[in-house]
Amino acid sequence: MSQGEFDIIKRYFQRTSKPSQGVTLGIGDDCAILDLPEGHQLAVTTDSLVSGIHFFEDVDAYRLGYKSLAVNLSDLAAMGATAKWVSLAITLPDINETWLAEFCRGFFTLADKYNVTLVGGDTTKGPLSITVSAKGIVKKGKALTRSNANVGDILCCSGPLGDGGVGLASKVAELQLANSHPFIDALEITEPRLTLASLLVDQASSCIDISDGLTQDLSHILSQSQCRAEIELESLPLSTAMQAEIKHGNITQSQAWQFALTGGDDYELLFTITKQKLALLKPELDKLGLTCFQIGEIKAPVDNTQSLLFTLKQQPIALTLSGWDHFK
Ligand code: ADP
Ligand code: MG
Numbered sequence: 001m002s003q004g005e006f007d008i009i010k011r012y013f014q015r016t017s018k019p020s021q022g023v024t025l026g027i028g029d030d031c032a033i034l035d036l037p038e039g040h041q042l043a044v045t046t047d048s049l050v051s052g053i054h055f056f057e058d059v060d061a062y063r064l065g066y067k068s069l070a071v072n073l074s075d076l077a078a079m080g081a082t083a084k085w086v087s088l089a090i091t092l093p094d095i096n097e098t099w100l101a102e103f104c105r106g107f108f109t110l111a112d113k114y115n116v117t118l119v120g121g122d123t124t125k126g127p128l129s130i131t132v133s134a135k136g137i138v139k140k141g142k143a144l145t146r147s148n149a150n151v152g153d154i155l156c157c158s159g160p161l162g163d164g165g166v167g168l169a170s171k172v173a174e175l176q177l178a179n180s181h182p183f184i185d186a187l188e189i190t191e192p193r194l195t196l197a198s199l200l201v202d203q204a205s206s207c208i209d210i211s212d213g214l215t216q217d218l219s220h221i222l223s224q225s226q227c228r229a230e231i232e233l234e235s236l237p238l239s240t241a242m243q244a245e246i247k248h249g250n251i252t253q254s255q256a257w258q259f260a261l262t263g264g265d266d267y268e269l270l271f272t273i274t275k276q277k278l279a280l281l282k283p284e285l286d287k288l289g290l291t292c293f294q295i296g297e298i299k300a301p302v303d304n305t306q307s308l309l310f311t312l313k314q315q316p317i318a319l320t321l322s323g324w325d326h327f328k
Helices: 005-013 061-078 097-113 163-171 181-188 194-200 214-225 240-248 253-262 275-287
Strands: 023-025 040-050 082-092 117-125 129-139 154-157 206-209 228-232 269-273 293-299 308-312 315-317
Touching: 005 097, 005 117, 040 061, 061 082, 061 097, 061 129, 061 181, 061 194, 061 206, 082 097, 082 194, 097 117, 154 275, 163 181, 163 240, 163 253, 194 269, 194 275, 206 214, 214 228, 214 253, 214 269, 214 308, 240 253, 269 275
Parallel strands: 082 117, 228 308
Antiparallel strands: 040 129, 082 129, 154 269, 154 293, 206 269, 228 293, 308 315
16 A cells, blocks of 8 residues: 555554563564564464455454454464464555544454554555464474374363354344344354463363364364264254244254354364363363363274264264365
């Protein structure tokens, strides 16, 4: 962007008031210079949000600012990393000061909540799109990968599933609901599970965040860990809002399970852990008000058998499912 670009950066993105840990040099030079604490590794992730693909053009600017950071922090949580720094590449069709102020209010509300510092970025003109790159730290060798799930581990998720998918379906008028607000909130204001991640880092064997739907994201753990999983449908956590819609007859029980298994945008953590470690962790989770739901178990691979099996009342049940894929 030519004129105005530097004013915009100064006015909205460069917050001089906040001295931040590990930032030797922040916004204003060609690169940021960051200090990594002794014995730690850098975890880096990037996620783009493109208008008309990841969000509706008329989405509330505050919520867009919040979510564009949240989806990135969710990836750091999934690695067991502590979020530290972030950069923001934003492409704007024009300079709308009200919109920018609200976008930044959403972005920095979440950044401040987790002590994350904006250290750089890029500001250009074009169709609205936002690319955030988040950086976190994790103790050397302790990152939670997708490749370490073990046979016998419990499969857990951090919160109710399916609300984001229902929110999207209600927005495109595929579903008529008694109250769509909780679902649209779930879609637009996601909460990165960084606090839970800090407890899982020494305990869980593998972890991923659910962005494309549980079955699709779980399939990455299963293929990279070379194992199978069994999921009990009745154990899938459904929100009170979802249960209310089932009661009203607006969503069937089986639709709710489909949303829980394949609806994207949940941003809960999906992780594997031994029974013993989970039992030891439970009091700590309760103390912090963090939820954790056991939804299944990791099994040994069997030739010519599907890697994911669903059960209902302890009986195998056939389901055909798919998650979100941008190119399908
Ligand atoms: P360069 O041309 O060297 O890449 P720019 O002129 O694009 O640098 O940006 C000037 C400074 O402002 C850089 O430190 C850059 O990281 C920062 N910056 C630009 N856009 C943003 C943004 N949207 N958010 C945060 N920092 C930004
Ligand atoms: Mg430069």
